[in-house]
Amino acid sequence: MSRLEIIKTYKIYIGGAFPRTESGRYYVPLNKKGEPLGNVCLCSKKDAKNAVVAARKAFGSWSERAAFNRSQILYRIAEMLEGRKAQFVEELVLQGSTQKAAQQEVEASIDRVVYYAGWCDKVSQVTGSVNPVTSSHFNFSVYQPMGVIGIIADQSTSLIGLISQVIPVIASGNTVVVLAAENLPLCAVTFAEVINSSDVPGGVVNILTGKPDEPASVLGTHMDVNAIVLGSDSKELNASLRKSSALNLKRVIEMQTDWSKADAQGLYQITDCMELKTTWHPVENIGGSTSSY
């Protein structure tokens, strides 16, 4: 007798746990051949609110970690991704990729995580400055993370877009609520499992599935979201998010490009979601003028 396969239940990821949507709703995305991919959570506004609460709760400890520690954790994500390579390739193929393209996408995604892992403890070295003010002060400027960032993920890819948009944002210490690609959600759900087993504290990355518009409206208007990343090419959605950003002067970050390209990564993807802080400290100016050594 042949063995009966166990079918995976696709759940969302909030605060380090895997609940179903509180709404109890689902949808069935289809692949290119018209085959159903499975029952996927159709997230609600309330899910988005819960995710923001979880993200805010995680922000303090994540942002205060040593940058070096975050870099190690990001590298751990890459290690876990590498171990799950076959699963991601399988899901990409199921969602319509060719085997070769799927392989390339997964490998590029892993390398991109490693790339950003290397950035964590270098961002401030490259972007910070000591400012030669005319008064006797030690004056320096350093970027720090913004807080909770809402991300509408790229809707045209399942994995590489998601990774390219999420990883640089958390690298600096932000926490995120991500709305996955509506029609290509499988890798986002599996990526949540990777995050869950990579020493990333619960709440740093929260991943919701479904039609982006509904939860996005919450992210757009939520007073506890510091910035919104426009990662999809939906003109209508982006326009409404730009508009609602005025409520609390949410930073609006445009992040749309062909993520499969090797150069679709960089320092500015990180600093876009950071704030610059300048510190002044007095310096006495006594003695030493006669020293000639």
Add this chain to the structure above:
Amino acid sequence: MAKNKKTEGIEWNYSSSLEGTSHIQLQKKYDLFIGGKFVKPHSGKYFDTINPATGEVLAAIAQADETDVDKAVKAARKAYNEIWKNMSGKERGKYLFRIARLIQDRAREFAVIETLDAGKTIRESRDVDVPLVANHFFYYAGWADKLEYAFPNRKVESLGVAGQIIPWNFPLLMAAWKIAPALACGNTVVLKPAETTPLTALKLAELIRDAGLPDGVVNIVTGYGDTGEAIVRHEDVDKVAFTGSTPVGKRIHEIAMEMGKKCTLELGGKSANIILDDAPIDQAVEGIVNGIFFNQGHVCCAGSRLFVQENVADIVVRKLKDRMQSLIVGNPLDKNTDIGAINSEKQLKTIHQYIQLGVEEGAELYQPECRVPANGFYCRPTLFTNVAQSSRIAQEEIFGPVLTIQTFRTVDEVIQKANNSPYGLAAGVWSDKGSRLFNLTSKLNAGVVWGNTYNRFDPSSPFGGFKESGYGREGGLHGLSAYLK
């Protein structure tokens, strides 16, 4: 408690807490690591490396001569031309990440071997040296594909083959400081560890081989000063990096200048540790102890010249003596030990000569009455008061647990005294007031200045000296420039 025979003085009631050595793997004999393989030395000669805590022989180490060095440089050149030069930064970085991870996996083994071979306490090798080594590789791994960000408006290029010579005080850490940035920038290396502490570098060679690094990218040749000189003089070595004493550094500089090689030097120091009268005294005393007795004082940036503001000198000296009384000198493998073994008999002799000299110069000697093991090389923590600025023990690098104390009245005076040295590696300042502290940090001529802390190191923080303490920086973004055109 573990009784140490033939000891004197006060007994401390600690049970011994020895780190196990059963999990380490050491061979009886180590060959040279050239072109990805361990090969026998051309001369067939080997020398012993010993455990300075006991005097027992740990292993026989191959002695490389000019022929071996030439072979190593050729292997490095071949790897550079055929593979490493053209490899993308991303892939180079991935190798370095791998090395970092393997070091983390085997951290305890490396720590124990470092302690056996160098005499430093297990607490230090376990909690300071080896974690810093892994972090250093991890940090520079991330730079390999980001070099264009480090030097805007400049087309960066690797140099070629780097010859690197490292000292015995931080054997593995210095190897990491040399190898990681060199590889991240696309160079290949020939590294010579110190003759008294070659083991962890050779274990690193094994680990590098296990990491699958292409053959010849890292070559490790062991030997004495003549082996080092052969590396420096080799026609096909493009860059020389040296950490060690100032006299040897000057010779290397001379050869490098003559032959038109790029060079960086991290040399000796006689660093000032300055206690202002508003400093938190107890913290400062801990800082003084850490500054001079860390790693038995075998630290190029050791805070070996203590300057205390006159109005708090009495209390600082009293508290310092009390604190010194509680330091435990003994078996480095014991987790209770604060001060381990002096690295070699030769170094112990040098330290004793300086202590004798201090007494002859009229300074007042203080050593706590602590017990010292009968075998091996040990030195009690030592303090000199009544020291003149011109005294040799206040001017020359001793490289041992010997501290000189001078006092000062004004900030101007201490800046003059502190800067009056041919060296300029590091300095420490202790004050409760940030504005006073930054005044001194900006006026002291030293490559690293610690405020209300001492002997802190981090892969992201550049390290290196002014004046005769050498030139070039290791660590941080600036550490990359030593290995780029």
